[in-house]
Amino acid sequence: MLIVVQKYGGTSLADADKIINVAHRISSAKIDGLNVVAVVSAMGDSTDELIRLAHTVSSSPDERELDLLLSTGELVSSTLLTMALKTLGYEAISLSGSQAGIRTDTMYGRARIDSIDTARVKKEMENGRIVVVAGFQGITDNQDITTLGRGGSDTTAVALAAALEAERCEIYTDVDGIYTADPKIVPEARKLAEIGFQEMLELASYGAKMHPRSVELGAAFNVPIYVASSFGDAPGTIIHEEPDGSQMENRIKVTGIALNTNVAKITVRSVPDQPGVAAALFEPLAKVGISVDTIVQNTGSDHTTDISFTVSRTDLLKAESEVKLVMDELGTDSGTDSIVTDSTLASVSVVGSGMQNTPGYASRMFRVLADGQINIDMITTSEIRISCIIREDQGEEAVRLLHRDFQLDKGE
Ligand code: ASP
Ligand code: MG
Numbered sequence: 001m002l003i004v005v006q007k008y009g010g011t012s013l014a015d016a017d018k019i020i021n022v023a024h025r026i027s028s029a030k031i032d033g034l035n036v037v038a039v040v041s042a043m044g045d046s047t048d049e050l051i052r053l054a055h056t057v058s059s060s061p062d063e064r065e066l067d068l069l070l071s072t073g074e075l076v077s078s079t080l081l082t083m084a085l086k087t088l089g090y091e092a093i094s095l096s097g098s099q100a101g102i103r104t105d106t107m108y109g110r111a112r113i114d115s116i117d118t119a120r121v122k123k124e125m126e127n128g129r130i131v132v133v134a135g136f137q138g139i140t141d142n143q144d145i146t147t148l149g150r151g152g153s154d155t156t157a158v159a160l161a162a163a164l165e166a167e168r169c170e171i172y173t174d175v176d177g178i179y180t181a182d183p184k185i186v187p188e189a190r191k192l193a194e195i196g197f198q199e200m201l202e203l204a205s206y207g208a209k210m211h212p213r214s215v216e217l218g219a220a221f222n223v224p225i226y227v228a229s230s231f232g233d234a235p236g237t238i239i240h241e242e243p244d245g246s247q248m249e250n251r252i253k254v255t256g257i258a259l260n261t262n263v264a265k266i267t268v269r270s271v272p273d274q275p276g277v278a279a280a281l282f283e284p285l286a287k288v289g290i291s292v293d294t295i296v297q298n299t300g301s302d303h304t305t306d307i308s309f310t311v312s313r314t315d316l317l318k319a320e321s322e323v324k325l326v327m328d329e330l331g332t333d334s335g336t337d338s339i340v341t342d343s344t345l346a347s348v349s350v351v352g353s354g355m356q357n358t359p360g361y362a363s364r365m366f367r368v369l370a371d372g373q374i375n376i377d378m379i380t381t382s383e384i385r386i387s388c389i390i391r392e393d394q395g396e397e398a399v400r401l402l403h404r405d406f407q408l409d410k411g412e
Contacts, residue, residue: 002034003161004169006036007154012174012230013044015043021231023081026038040077043077043080070147074097091129092131094132095132097134100121106140106142113159118163169225170226172230175227177192179192186399189409195238195255202349202351207260253352262314264312265377265389267342271330281307282309284322290319294387313343320341346392356383372394372401374401
């Protein structure tokens with residue numbers, strides 16, 4: 001029997017009527033003869049509410065307790081959805097992440113999945129049940145509950161699809177697919193029928209709303225991911241292995257423009273220009289699970305160097321205190337001015353696998369930004385992406401200008 005994993009986001013489950021609507025959608029997949037595993041997010045903004053509540057009793061809530069608290073949001077939606085399915089006459093059962101066999105490491109708030117023991121989920125499916133799994137959570141070897149980071153239910157869904165060798169993973173949300181840019185910023189943005197994993201990974205990491213780790217998993221285990229709306233039947237976007245012939249010269253070169261406003265920059269001034277300094281700076285950040293994005297190093301004339309790098313704004317305080325420790329260890333004065341932070345930045349990215357080996361895209365992007373009087377603070381590139389760090393208040397304008405210049409509103 002074919003297995004499909006369907007993930008429903010918080011807005012699709014925001015109230016009782018929406019939960020019943022989701023139950024109907026799941027039941028029609030069941031009627032089509034598929035074995036359905038549903039993965040759910042917490043209802044509406046309830047995760048934000050729980051975080052707010054935690055901060056009313058503590059200025060820095062204990063990480064273990066916070067994760068256990070946040071995991072309850074997904075338990076509410078999974079149990080309610082299961083009750084709704086049973087009321088419609090379907091056999092169904094809800095499972096917490098730990099009951100579904102999802103093992104993680106011990107990084108509270110950003111845990112990574114180590115393995116999934118699918119025995120229980122499979123047993124329930126064999127008994128003809130629809131299995132509803134609480135997303136975004138797992139359990140450590142010490143039986144502590146962890147969460148996977150904001151938006152982590154996408155990752156639960158793709159990981160389960162991979163472990164169950166499902167046909168595909170369907171992600172139902174409040175947008176009906178992947179667009180060439182955020183339609184709220186660019187009204188003429190176009191919905192893509194399909195996109196390659198690598199392109200989607202770049203878009204998801206740099207602004208499009210999908211948990212990037214879910215796309216990474218999809219690529220690693222070759223699980224096609226279908227993204228569509230839970231509110232209608234409009235065709236969505238399939239994310240899959242690059243279709244054959246995608247490198248042909250007549251292919252559209254740029255696939256999409258992404259904007260990420262969760263960007264903060266840290267500049268460390270006048271560190272010694274000698275081997276080991278970058279390692280000393282970035283190793284502790286890696287250890288506490290902070291990922292660093294754009295890095296720029298400038299060599300000064302006096303055997304010292306300035307290093308600037310970006311992290312997500314949510315990691316800024318943690319990153320700053322790690323950097324202070326390193327500076328103290330290096331014997332560098334960590335007083336005023338030697339560490340400067342800026343959290344008014346954004347990154348705008350042009351993404352497309354067709355850009356590989358084709359010169360001129362970077363300069364074209366810089367020209368568009370220059371003509372729009374948008375200053376570029378930092379630049380990074382991958383084979384299929386060019387990103388510029390700019391001022392956040394110019395971010396949306398940058399997306400509109402680039403979308404127009406690369407003519408992304410014109411179909412394939
Ligand atoms: N409920 C969690 C969050 O809001 C996880 C998710 O929605 O995927 O971040
Ligand atoms: Mg949510």
